[in-house]
Amino acid sequence: MTWDFRTFQTKPRIRPFLQSRLGTSKITSLSLNDSTVQLERPYPDLAWVQALFTFEAAAGKASGVVRLVPVLTSNGRLEWKAHTVLTNLEGLRGFPEKIGSLRDQLPNHGKWLEKRRREIEFLDEEPKVIIVGAGQSGLEIAARLKYLDVPALVVERHPRIGHNWRTRYEALCLHDSVWYDHMPYIPFPPSWPVYTPAMKLADWLESYAHSLELNVWTSSDIARAEQDETTKKWTITIRRGEAGQERTFTVDHLVCALGIGGGFPRMPVYAGMEQFSGRIIHSAHHKTARDHIGKKVVVVGSCTSAHDICAEHAEQGIDVTMVQRSPTYIMSTKEGIPRLLAIYSENGPPTDVADRINASYPNPLMKLMHQRLVKDIAEADKDILQGLERVGFKLGWGEDGSGFLYLAWKKAGGYYLDVGASQMIIDGKIKLKNDSLIDHFTETGISFQDGSELKCDVVIFATGYDQPRDAVIRLLGGKFSDKVKPIWGLNDEGEFNGNWRDLGVPNLWYMIGNLALCRFHSKHLAMQIKALQEGVWDGSRYTA
Structure with a gap:
């Protein structure tokens, strides 16, 4: 409804939002999932009824979660009123993900290896998106874009995917659980340990990229990146390998997946x-x-x-x-x-x-x-x-x-x-x-x-890393220092700054987060890029 991540509280903020967006969002086919309706009581003095629902909107299929709380009225009666309502775009109208029944249906006899070589090298088409960084952030947005039919190239400066996890200190291990950390399309197997060792995760990321046929250039870095002031396209020169061979692409979008401070x-x-x-x-x-x-x-x-x-x-x-x-x-x-x-x-x-x-x-x-x-x-x-x-x-x-x-x-x-x-x-x-x-x-x-x-x-x-925004400036140069918005941290509404959303520079994005955040929000970022590519969204957002 906003093409953004927004939180509205109080009637003076909610009312004008609904008046502005309900009509243009064209909400239809609202359907309550009866099996999800349940009373929850986390504490003796807290209770709500939670339910999930789906609906159709102008942009595509959407879902929601509503939470109703009992409110005592002036006449002493209890009324159930909405305390929180989430709406979430699940898929773009007319542009479904190429998964499930939409996967490739044809047999491939002896052609796959050459096909993959040509895809990785972009011999027959050029990428529409360049992603800098092949950690979980870069790989997950690359996977989302791939199955929305948006050609993307991931550029990784290290010799192997998962390098930053593989070469950190030996004792490094994730402290959040496997059920929280699944990645899109390929969840961890049921034998996976609850807490993932860093080196095991590094190997998983490498296999993830291969299994999903993501196009990744390792031992490569960005030599130059310039944005055309008129078209807003990016001309990006990539330097590959020890020989330093260069190749230049003109792409529509540049996604920085550089982590916290780009590892600086x-x-x-x-x-x-x-x-x-x-x-x-x-x-x-x-x-x-x-x-x-x-x-x-x-x-x-x-x-x-x-x-x-x-x-x-x-x-x-x-x-x-x-x-x-x-x-x-x-x-x-x-x-x-x-x-x-x-x-x-x-x-x-x-x-x-x-x-x-x-x-x-x-x-x-x-x-x-x-x-x-x-x-x-x-x-x-x-x-x-x-x-x-x-x-x-x-x-x-x-x-x-x-x-x-x-x-x-x-x-x-x-x-x-x-x-x-x-x-x-x-x-x-x-x-x-x-x-x-x-x-x-x-x-x-x-x-x-x-x-x-x-x-x-x-x-x-053990004093942490630089700011994510600084990593973008180091990549693109000081001329962008007055344009790029803050990244990470929370704004006045409690939403993340800069991540997965408008960054202050057209067609420049920052993909960041732990495995769970990347899983959920990579889809949001991919849908924004796809909608711009297909001309079904002009980039405007609800800003009030």
């Missing part, structure tokens, strides 16, 4: 670092704790990577100290994930249904719900949390006590989903230093503002 580490600078006789690295460049056996290691940071790396060193018997600079939200995956992501489970609804229900909670409402859930999780985790407090670990609780969600959505950091490192801190296997901030480096270690010194041989900064 955020590295603090302190006086005296050049005098330090040991080794200083960012967590992005750390591979294995075995490189540091027999040394004293300091890890600066207290979020996910810092905990993982500290635990890895402790397991090797290495003297490791965590330098905590600010409070950190801690919850265990055992107690937290089943509560926060209860709808994604072994016996939960199909993933696409779970996605709609999950999306039907606006982030501001989710924040309020999580303020309660955080207390429930903390009670379940009280032994760990009390143990951390005893040893002086500084606990944070997120924005207004909302825990993990808003920290992830706004900062992409500030938390650790505990899988064992917290107990190592409690037991002293991971030492803790957080009573003073770093002042400068010395030849033998780190000096703090209170005059204390921590002697060490290796310092690993």
Whole structure:
């Protein structure tokens, strides 16, 4: 209805939206899915009736989720009124995905290999879209576009798909569950572990691209990217391989799938670092704790990577100290994930249904719900949390006590989903230093503002990555710095900035997110591109 991601609250905002868009949206064939109607009561003082529905709109097939709450009227009667209503475009009218009964029906005898070679090299047609980055973000938007008949080329600077997952530190493992992480078209098999090791995910991404026949050029980068001011098309020169052979395409759309900061580490600078006789690295460049056996290691940071790396060193018997600079939200995956992501489970609804229900909670409402859930999780985790407090670990609780969600959505950091490192801190296997901030480096270690010194041989900064917007500017050049909108974080409506939507530059897009966000929103981005390509949408959005 808006061709955007919007949240409207209060009658003064909802009424003009409906007056403006109901007529042009041409909603018909509204159908309630009776089997989904259910009373839910998450807490004794909270109750609602939830139901899923479908409808037809001018743009195509759509779905929705409605939640009704009991309201006491002035005459003392209870009335059920809509508290939240989600509408979601599922498919473009006249342009269905080429899957299921629309898949290729013809046998292929001895022609497939040559056909794929020509497709990958774009010998018979040119791409309409270039996607920069072959992580989950780039591959999932490429898959969505492929099955909407939009030729796309994925450009990956590393030699293999999944490089960033494959070459990070050995201990890296996803802390959200397999049911939350499925990818479009090919879900993980039923034998897949609940928590995916990074290297296993890297191999999966590679097989995913091959199985779906996505066109990916590895060991390639963008040499030049220019946009025509009149046509808004992109002329992009790609440099391939060690020989640096170049090829130039003129395409309609450029999708940046560069992750948080394009993998560009955020590295603090302190006086005296050049005098330090040991080794200083960012967590992005750390591979294995075995490189540091027999040394004293300091890890600066207290979020996910810092905990993982500290635990890895402790397991090797290495003297490791965590330098905590600010409070950190801690919850265990055992107690937290089943509560926060209860709808994604072994016996939960199909993933696409779970996605709609999950999306039907606006982030501001989710924040309020999580303020309660955080207390429930903390009670379940009280032994760990009390143990951390005893040893002086500084606990944070997120924005207004909302825990993990808003920290992830706004900062992409500030938390650790505990899988064992917290107990190592409690037991002293991971030492803790957080009573003073770093002042400068010395030849033998780190000096703090209170005059204390921590002697060490290796310092690993687990201090996160650059802003996504900065990655776009590095790719395209400073002339776009005044045009590109913020990416990631939440706006005043509680919706994401920049992701999967208008970025301030026509036909420039940013695909980003964890596996779940990419699964759900890759479809939205692909439909926007397809609608523009087919001329069924002029790019205008509801902006009031």
